[in-house]
Amino acid sequence: MQYVQRRLHLSIRERRRSVARLPNRSSSPADGSPPCSVTPRGTVGIGRATLGLMAAHSTSPTPTVPDRVSVEAHIQRLRQVLDPALRSRTTETLLLGPPSDHGLQRVTTGRISAAEVRAPLALPGFDNSQMDGFALRCADVPEQEKPFMLPLAGVVPAGTAAPDLPVGECLAVMTGAPIPNGADVVIPVEKTAEGFAVLDSAAAGRKVSIHFTDSTGSDTQPGKFIRRAGSDVALGELILRPRDVLTAAKLALLASCGIAQVEVLQRVRTLVLATGQELRRPGEPLGEGQLYDANATLIRAVCEGFGHTVTTAVIASDAPAEFQSALDTLITQHQPQLIVTAGGISAGAYEVVRQALAERGVHFGSVAQQPGGPQGWGVLESETGPAALVALPGNPVSCAVSLETLVRPALHGLDPVCPPQRRIQVTAGEHLTSPLGVRQFRRVELKTQDDGATTTALTIGGPSSHLLGHLARAHALLELREDDTEVPVGAQREAILL
Ligand SMILES: Nc1nc2c(c(=O)[nH]1)N[C@H]1C(S)=C(S)[C@@H](COP(=O)(O)OP(=O)(O)OC[C@H]3O[C@@H](n4cnc5c(N)ncnc54)[C@H](O)[C@@H]3O)O[C@H]1N2
Numbered sequence: 333m334q335y336v337q338r339r340l341h342l343s344i345r346e347r348r349r350s351v352a353r354l355p356n357r358s359s360s361p362a363d364g365s366p367p368c369s370v371t372p373r374g375t376v377g378i379g380r381a382t383l384g385l386m387a388a389h390s391t392s393p394t395p396t397v398p399d400r401v402s403v404e405a406h407i408q409r410l411r412q413v414l415d416p417a418l419r420s421r422t423t424e425t426l427l428l429g430p431p432s433d434h435g436l437q438r439v440t441t442g443r444i445s446a447a448e449v450r451a452p453l454a455l456p457g458f459d460n461s462q463m464d465g466f467a468l469r470c471a472d473v474p475e476q477e478k479p480f481m482l483p484l485a486g487v488v489p490a491g492t493a494a495p496d497l498p499v500g501e502c503l504a505v506m507t508g509a510p511i512p513n514g515a516d517v518v519i520p521v522e523k524t525a526e527g528f529a530v531l532d533s534a535a536a537g538r539k540v541s542i543h544f545t546d547s548t549g550s551d552t553q554p555g556k557f558i559r560r561a562g563s564d565v566a567l568g569e570l571i572l573r574p575r576d577v578l579t580a581a582k583l584a585l586l587a588s589c590g591i592a593q594v595e596v597l598q599r600v601r602t603l604v605l606a607t608g609q610e611l612r613r614p615g616e617p618l619g620e621g622q623l624y625d626a627n628a629t630l631i632r633a634v635c636e637g638f639g640h641t642v643t644t645a646v647i648a649s650d651a652p653a654e655f656q657s658a659l660d661t662l663i664t665q666h667q668p669q670l671i672v673t674a675g676g677i678s679a680g681a682y683e684v685v686r687q688a689l690a691e692r693g694v695h696f697g698s699v700a701q702q703p704g705g706p707q708g709w710g711v712l713e714s715e716t717g718p719a720a721l722v723a724l725p726g727n728p729v730s731c732a733v734s735l736e737t738l739v740r741p742a743l744h745g746l747d748p749v750c751p752p753q754r755r756i757q758v759t760a761g762e763h764l765t766s767p768l769g770v771r772q773f774r775r776v777e778l779k780t781q782d783d784g785a786t787t788t789a790l791t792i793g794g795p796s797s798h799l800l801g802h803l804a805r806a807h808a809l810l811e812l813r814e815d816d817t818e819v820p821v822g823a824q825r826e827a828i829l830l
């Protein structure tokens with residue numbers, strides 16, 4: 333995790349002093365010292381970054397909550413910004429076989445195919461036995477003799493070339509061994525009196541016959557227990573399409589066809605930025621008024637579950653210029669297709685993400701859901717291509733809920749690797765209230781009744797979006813609809829499994 337915190341080292345006493353000096357915002361440095369680059373909350377700032385921050389304050393209207401859009405409408409907005417960014421991914425070649433000298437990485441499940449693949453050989457590649465047994469010609473079985481007997485001409489192990497079957501005789505064949513030329517049926521070893529015990533005698537040069545115990549004639553049907561060449565996959569058949577998710581079975585199929593390399597889409601590269609000058613990284617000392625960053629860890633974990641390669645950074649500054657410069661450096665370094673920020677987007681005086689990105693074409697608005705009302709979305713163009721920007725609210729529960737209710741559905745529609753939301757029907761275990769016009773997601777634990785048919789949802793804590801401890805204990809998010817002002821005990825609702 334990277335950490336950007338250049339403002340830092342302002343003591344609490346200095347902060348208190350500077351709060352008292354607030355009215356002097358536009359004053360110039362009196363001591364001729366170089367301009368300080370970042371303005372912390374509640375301090376007098378001087379210099380370029382400070383002026384930028386003040387300009388943002390003076391030109392932007394007093395923050396108001398604009399009209400809220402529905403959850404579904406916001407998912408569509410996210411798709412519009414995600415689509416060009418995800419499409420800009422290039423492809424890479426990965427290995428199916430043993431590691432090569434070319435330094436190629438081995439392919440893993442969950443990657444997305446980038447090209448069409450046709451079978452370069454048929455599967456099975458040759459007619460072979462489905463059973464350990466004896467191959468023979470149906471026409472050699474005496475019409476009236478049931479059971480019957482045939483002399484043994486030899487043994488065919490797997491991995492050898494198909495021998496010719498002498499007329500009137502049989503050959504022992506192992507599962508997967510090629511069907512001898514002329515044979516048209518395999519009879520399993522269990523259907524013989526001698527079994528494979530006679531193979532040693534045959535190997536020693538003694539003449540051996542096999543007694544087939546079939547008394548009905550059902551064992552000697554042409555083709556029985558023969559796996560025909562091409563019966564699974566025909567030569568030239570389409571075995572992989574672009575955008576197919578590589579499952580274990582698909583990888584095994586490619587390997588079966590002798591394909592050593594596969595062309596896949598790059599993983600989505602995601603840059604996660606936790607913002608707010610109050611943040612410290614876990615493991616660091618905590619000053620007064622500071623708290624440990626939860627969102628970088630949260631978003632990383634969720635986005636890795638989406639199949640992304642994730643880089644995280646904490647930008648512990650509320651100065652837009654500081655944020656811009658850290659963001660641009662990180663974009664150049666990591667070339668992300670997706671940037672997820674957390675915090676700094678609502679109605680405060682120091683909303684660093686909103687102030688820094690509104691002028692770069694990122695939109696900010698409100699979604700009719702709670703937690704997770706404030707949202708930002710846009711595309712940042714750079715030399716490295718388009719990056720979708722998704723700005724999430726800073727409260728950790730708002731952040732987590734937004735990822736489940738907005739980001740996951742938007743990504744799932746565009747990226748087959750991203751797993752969909754998992755929804756189940758539940759019964760409200762208590763009377764609940766919810767604000768009109770807002771879709772509320774409540775943290776719940778689920779109890780399945782002994783009959784297994786009913787799952788009851790019981791809330792853990794209230795709806796406030798700082799209650800991360802409650803979220804960590806929850807099994808699901810209970811969805812209360814926009815018109816759900818009162819939800820009686822026993823009402824049926826949907827819940828999103830966490
Ligand atoms: N006057 C209004 N105030 C607020 C409104 C509003 O509409 N009018 N919306 C509220 C809602 S709803 C939310 S959600 C938050 C979202 O605010 P921001 O996205 O600007 O987030 P911050 O102010 O930066 O932080 C909110 C809260 O979360 C803590 N935080 C932030 N980042 C982290 C992190 N990485 N790890 C742990 N905790 C974090 C931060 O310290 C704040 O306590 O705004 C409401 N206010």
Ligand code: MOO
Binds near residue numbers: 701725727730
């Ligand atoms: O919408 Mo905020 O995300 O409730 O707490």
